[in-house]
Amino acid sequence: MxxxxxxxxxxxxxxxxxxxxxxxxxxxxxxxxxxxxxxxxxxxxxxxxxxxxxSSRSGQLVHGGLRYLKQGDVMLTYHSVSERESLVKELPGLVNPFGMMMAIYKGKWLDRLIVRAALLTYDIMSRKFRRHTYSVGEMVSRFPGVRAQDLECGLLFYESLTDDxxxxxxxxxxxxxxxxxxxxxxxxxxxxxxxxxxxxxxxxxxxxxxxxxxxxxxxxxxxxxxxxxxxxxxxxxxxxxxRPLRGSHLVFSAERLPVSQSIVMTHPRSKRPGFVFPWEGRVMTGDTDIDHTADLDIEAACTPDETDYLLENIRFHFPDRNITRKDIVASFSGVRPVVGSGKKDPSSxxxxxxxxxxxxxxxxxxxxxxxxxxxxxxxxxxxxxxxGRLPDLDKKQRIFPPVKDIAPVPADLKPETVFRLQGRYGDRANDVIAGARAGELEKIPGTETLWAELRYAAQNEAVVHLEDLMLRRTRIALLLENGGKAMLPQIRAICQPLLGWDDEKWRREEQDYLETWQRFYGVR
Ligand SMILES: Cc1cc2nc3c(=O)[nH]c(=O)nc-3n(C[C@H](O)[C@H](O)[C@H](O)COP(=O)(O)OP(=O)(O)OC[C@H]3O[C@@H](n4cnc5c(N)ncnc54)[C@H](O)[C@@H]3O)c2cc1C
Structure with missing residues (x-):
């Protein structure tokens, strides 16, 4: 850049x-x-x-949107499924297929029928038949602590996950x-x-x-x-x-809420679907969908009511895990750009x-x-x-050219890490690796991010403030306790000289970043 x-x-x-x-x-x-x-x-x-x-505060799904299908918006679902499939092909390592489990409870035969019909339509749209039914036993081992009472089965289907x-x-x-x-x-x-x-x-x-x-x-x-x-x-x-609509997410440690796939959970009160899913080594849950009336120039933040709502859903579906506010690593909130038609329920x-x-x-x-x-x-x-006339506007061309192989791959870099880097940086993955100093091809503890990515971002990715580096070039702010405060000395050692900031500028940036994190990404 x-x-x-x-x-x-x-x-x-x-x-x-x-x-x-x-x-x-x-x-x-x-x-x-x-x-x-x-x-x-x-x-x-x-x-x-x-x-x-x-665009940095979404549910991280590249998805067809079962909800839109349920609302009768078949074309939106069809286009979304088709785009999802193209992006998975073009951006391996950044847009990755991802299993989602729908928990089905006894007695809800109409819901079950609707879900099965929707999933079948989904498969037909993507021309991939990958659905699978899991028994209660399998569900409990994949989602430790999941509500087993009245659970009939789990239906697995596929969407894709990204880093927005x-x-x-x-x-x-x-x-x-x-x-x-x-x-x-x-x-x-x-x-x-x-x-x-x-x-x-x-x-x-x-x-x-x-x-x-x-x-x-x-x-x-x-x-x-x-x-x-x-x-x-x-x-x-x-x-x-x-009609700006706010949506919030919470991030937990994977130890407190260990899930290997995403699970779709109907909120016990609102009946709106929510998700719990693994992301970047942590586990995320979301989301809310409410009118956002605050000034748009003030960053959106997850309110105490939203935190309660999201925790209520987790506690209902994972009753034995005793999840509380103390388990939340970070929160984040975004405002959906939705065109209003005056409907009472924002979600419709x-x-x-x-x-x-x-x-x-x-x-x-x-x-x-x-x-x-x-x-x-x-x-x-x-x-x-x-x-003037522009060519090929009806033709879907590849967005990204195919990525060239990295050569030579350092011996200590695992294939999945190379895959991830190529997804995120394309051919520039070579530069990320080549620029790494000793030890920088290791992951920042608690994240999937390499130290070398920080170096690359500081040098090449138009970082103006520390929060750009912590919140969007990397997602350290969302993944580590207190926004990664404990890592700041190491981050400074790599990035300060590359950013050309003197000590006073670094001090101010650090202070601003930590204040922003407390106000908008902490726990309320
Ligand atoms: C909670 C939540 C969950 C979501 N989950 C998903 C999901 O899982 N999958 C999915 O596909 N979609 C999802 N979405 C929707 C998706 O995130 C949005 O539709 C998309 O990000 C909108 O992108 P945008 O570029 O239109 O808007 P934005 O990303 O908001 O970009 C608009 C930009 O314009 C800038 N701007 C405003 N005024 C000015 C100005 N005067 N001068 C210069 N710049 C200006 C703003 O700073 C902003 O960065 C979700 C959205 C939210 C909020």
Whole structure:
């Protein structure tokens, strides 16, 4: 990724842009990738860090979405299943197939019938018949402590698991290698207009405070839950269309909640499905789905009520494990960009994406992590009147070229680690390994991350603040107690010289990071 901000801003000023994308989440990254490969000169700007919005706070599933099928949204499920299958093929090591167990309890014959029908439809859509029924005994050994009373069986089906922030970075990396520019901590503060039509953006570099105007043939508003804010700059538009919905997750140690696969658990009160699943050496549970009325510029956090709700589900389904607040390692919360239709139950609002063209501003919002490529292609179709005809918008091309073999693989690196690195960094996995100093090909205790990944990120991945490194380049903040505070001296030894920060800057960054962690990622 581009590192040198001075050089980036010099280029932003002197080059002519076809497309400016506002928002560095999965939607913006996907559009950038699909635009750049069609020779559209593209600039992406993100007000905080890449993936800072909901794209680093999702349930980490690249999935078809059984829930959407149940709601009758067959096309969304079909597209999601098809995208899931493509991503599993293209991104081994970053998007990996993943078993999910549905616990079936006695007496719920209608539920059982519906679930079986849904799973069959799923298999038909993916043309893979991988369902399996597990006995109560098998369920109990796979999910120690699971509620066995009235348990009839478990139904296993497959989805895929990812690291959402790394997925965004991988897409951005690919788009930048092919000529696009993406810059973080750069906010759009206004829209430029000619004869009432949007023709560019007013930018503020949030590192230096510098301001500049950038013209473009098309401006895309890919700001997710923030979409209405940018839309409010467009003359004719003053109606709010977004319904930001907060979703929270909790992270536990795998010793306290040992599960080898994901289990889907219906909440005893709300009857909404929740999950417990292994992730990056820890175990995660989620999620909630409630109206988020707070200021979107203040980071979302899991409230005490949400923590209670999530714990209640775990305690109900794992009654013997005595899980309490003390067992929570970290929490995180994101705001779903959902288009509101006034439905009473937030969970029944559609999760499909929308594309709106208003006075030259193209807003692309809603949707899911899973369907980012389809969203991008739809956005570019709508941009053709201003960008000109773009080739192959109906053809699904590979997002990522195949990754070359790593040679030579150091003897102490296990094949699964190489696989993981190639998924996350593509051909750059070679650089991660080659740059490692003695001992840095070992994992940071309690995580799947190598010390060498920190070195690589500090050197190559546009880290502006310590939280970028801890929360999104790596997920240390979510995986280690107190946000990995105990590891900071070792992290500093590797990263401070590479980031060019003096001792005072490191001290401030550390303080800011720990405060952010306490406020938004700790336990309430
Ligand atoms: C709890 C939860 C669980 C989810 N689980 C899943 C899942 O398992 N699978 C799945 O497929 N999907 C899931 N989703 C949905 C998915 O995460 C979102 O649909 C997706 O991340 C939206 O991406 P986006 O790029 O549109 O928005 P975002 O990722 O929010 O990106 C928008 C970006 O725009 C930036 N921005 C805003 N205003 C400005 C400005 N003025 N200037 C510059 N930048 C600006 C923001 O800082 C933000 O980073 C989940 C979502 C949540 C919240």
């Amino acid at each position: 581009q590192q040198n901000r001075e050089e980036i801003f010099r280029r932003i000023k002197v080059e002519n842009w076809d497309l400016v994308i506002v928002g560095g989440g999965i939607t913006g990254a996907g559009i950038m990738r699909e635009a750049v490969r069609r020779n559209v000169k593209t600039l992406l700007v993100e007000q905080r860090d890449f993936a800072w919005g909901s 922030a790394r997925l965004v970075l991988r897409i951005l990396q690919q788009a930048q290698e092919e000529g696009g520019i993406a810059v973080n901590y750069c906010r759009v503060t206004g829209l430029l207009k000619e004869s009432g039509m949007v023709c560019g953006v007013a930018l503020e570099d949030r590192v230096t405070g510098d301001k500049l105007d950038v013209h473009a043939r098309q401006v895309v508003n890919a700001t997710g839950a923030w979409a209405d804010i940018l839309r409010s700059h467009v003359r004719r538009t003053n109606s709010k269309r977004m 609002e559609s999760r499909d994406h929308v594309v709106w063209l208003e006075d030259g501003l193209l807003t692309v919002t809603g949707g899911k992590l899973t369907t980012f490529r389809l969203i991008a292609l739809d956005a570019l179709k709508a941009a053709q009147p201003l960008l």
